[in-house]
Amino acid sequence: MAYGLYLITEAWEERTHVDVARAGLAGGAKAVQLRAKAATTRELMQWGRHILALCRQAKAAFVVNDRLDVALALGADGVHLGPDDMSVGDARRLADAAERGLGRALLIGASAGTVEEALAAQRAGADYLGVGSVFGTETKPDAGLPVGVERIGEIRQATDLPIVAIGGITAENAAQVMEAGAAGAAVISAISRADDMEAAAAAIASALGRRR
Secondary structure, three states, X not given: OOOEEEEXXXXXXXXXXXXXXXXXXXXXXXXXXXXXXXXXXXXXXXXXXXXXXXXXXXXXXXEEEOOHHHHHHHXXXXXXXXXXXXXXXXXXXXXXHHHHXXXXXXXXXXXXXXXXXXXXXXXXXXXXXXXXXXXXXXXXXXHOOOOOHHHHHHHHHHOOOOEEEEOOOOOOOHHHHHHOOXXXXXXXXXXXXXXXXXXXXXXXXXXXXXXX
């Protein structure tokens, strides 16, 4: 999976998850994660089919938040797991079993706020780490206190897994997470709530690209 700009969808006002994904991909997102914690399984499947098609057209990766079953059913590229979701180890075993039948691997991302969590995720079979909240965010109330860009450097020294920084990232501060050792940056509200979502995505993608 190419990293760079990693868009996480959010339905905001009249904008749907599919609207946000379409604009983010047009602006240069390399990956899109469908994140809709209150949605039904059928809603996730419906939105996911549309976003998967958009990602395939843009040659970008498609990831589902939390739901391994939905990711496998859709034929997504990956699933991202937080601390309250299925464990990375259990997900890895299920994904590997599914791979034998589907003939393809599934990427597993894991949230990590500390070096210890990052190392545990690596041992369990994670493919990449979502590290944060770096600058703080109101979009994810459960994200905890900001860990700062220094935490990216600490985790970078402890593991060779790709790091996707998350939490309060904008075009103005995106370069900092790349300089600290991140492979990319996950963005939600700086795109989904922008007046011009495509332009916002392009600005962040450009800032990340200059520091890769």
